[in-house]
Amino acid sequence: LSWPEAPKIVTKEIPGPKSKEILEKEDTYETVTEMAPRGIPMAWSEAFGSTVKDPDGNMYIDLVAGVATNNVGHSHPKVVEVIRRECAILMHNGGAPNLPRQRLGEKLSQIAPGKLKGNVKITYGLSGSSAIEIATKFAKKATQRHFVASFEGSYHGAIGTTLDLGTSARGRGIRGAYRPFSPFVLHLGPYAYCYRCPFNLKYPECDLQCAKYVEFQIGSPRSGLDAQDIAAIVIEPIQGEGGYVPPPEGFLSYIKKVCERFGILFIADEIQFGMGRAGKFFSIEHYGVEPD
Numbered sequence: 001l002s003w004p005e006a007p008k009i010v011t012k013e014i015p016g017p018k019s020k021e022i023l024e025k026e027d028t029y030e031t032v033t034e035m036a037p038r039g040i041p042m043a044w045s046e047a048f049g050s051t052v053k054d055p056d057g058n059m060y061i062d063l064v065a066g067v068a069t070n071n072v073g074h075s076h077p078k079v080v081e082v083i084r085r086e087c088a089i090l091m092h093n094g095g096a097p098n099l100p101r102q103r104l105g106e107k108l109s110q111i112a113p114g115k116l117k118g119n120v121k122i123t124y125g126l127s128g129s130s131a132i133e134i135a136t137k138f139a140k141k142a143t144q145r146h147f148v149a150s151f152e153g154s155y156h157g158a159i160g161t162t163l164d165l166g167t168s169a170r171g172r173g174i175r176g177a178y179r180p181f182s183p184f185v186l187h188l189g190p191y192a193y194c195y196r197c198p199f200n201l202k203y204p205e206c207d208l209q210c211a212k213y214v215e216f217q218i219g220s221p222r223s224g225l226d227a228q229d230i231a232a233i234v235i236e237p238i239q240g241e242g243g244y245v246p247p248p249e250g251f252l253s254y255i256k257k258v259c260e261r262f263g264i265l266f267i268a269d270e271i272q273f274g275m276g277r278a279g280k281f282f283s284i285e286h287y288g289v290e291p292d
C-alpha cells in the first residue's frame with residue numbers, strides 16, 4: 001500500500017521548479033500560520049500509503065501521516081471507496097438526521113471506555129480544537145462553574161479557550177501574538193514527566209509528588225484557586241506536543257479522584273493519542289480511568 005520505489009529524488013535540488021512555483025504562489029496568496037509544514041520545501045501532488053510524490057516527480061517517505069490524521073496511510077482503498085460511495089449519495093445536509101451519522105454515533109457509544117460504554121452522548125466537532133472547545137462549554141453549562149484548567153506542557157488547540165489552555169512550546173508559539181488570555185483558564189502542574197521530573201525524583205519512590213502537588217493547587221485555600229468554581233480539567237492521557245509523555249501508572253487515577261472530590265469534570269483530550277494511535281482506541285484505556 002505504498003509506492004515501492006520511494007524514496008527517489010530526480011531533481012537537482014529541492015524544491016524542484018514546479019514545487020517552487022507552488023510554494024511561492026502559496027506565500028503570495030495565503031497567510032503563513034505557525035503550523036505551515038515546510039520542514040521539507042515541497043508541494044504535494046499525490047500520496048499513497050506512507051509515500052508521497054511532488055509535482056517534479058520526486059518521491060518521499062512520509063513520516064507525518066497528515067499530522068497523524070491518516071492512521072491507515074494516504075488514500076487507503078477501503079477509505080476511498082466509502083468516501084466515493086457516500087459522496088455520490090449524500091453530501092452536506094446541515095446536520096440533518098441520516099443513517100450513517102446515526103450508525104457512527106451508535107458505534108462510538110459502544111466503544112466508549114469503561115462504564116461509559118453505551119452510556120454516552122456524542123457531539124461531532126470540526127477539528128480537535130473545536131472538540132475541546134465544545135467539551136469545555138458543556139462542562140461549564142453542566143457544572144454552572146466558570147474556570148477550566150489544563151496542565152503544564154499541554155496543547156489543546158489553536159482557537160478560543162483551547163488556545164488559552166495550551167502551554168506547550170507550540171501552544172506558546174501560537175499564543176504569543178494573541179493576548180490577552182482568558183482569566184478563566186488555569187494552568188496546573190507539573191504533568192507527570194518522569195524523564196525530566198521537575199522534582200528531580202524517581203518513580204515509584206516519588207510517591208507521585210506531581211499529582212499531590214496538583215491536589216494541593218486545587219485543594220489548598222493557600223494556592224489561590226477556587227476549586228468550587230472549576231468546571232473541568234482538560235488533560236491529555238498521554239501528552240503530545242509537550243514531549244510525547246506517557247504518565248506513570250497511578251497519575252491519571254489520582255487526578256481523577258481529586259476531580260471527583262471537588263466536583264470537577266475530567267475531560268480527556270484524545271485528539272493526538274486516541275483513535276488507536278497508542279494501541280487501544282482511546283489512550284486513557286491504558287490507565288483504566290474513565291473520563292467524564
Ligand SMILES: Cc1ncc(COP(=O)(O)O)c(C=O)c1O
Nearest residue numbers: 127128129155156157240271272
Ligand atoms: C492533544 C491535542 N488536542 C487538540 C489539538 C487540536 O487539534 P486541531 O489541530 O485538529 O484543531 C491537537 C493538535 O495537534 C492536539 O495534539
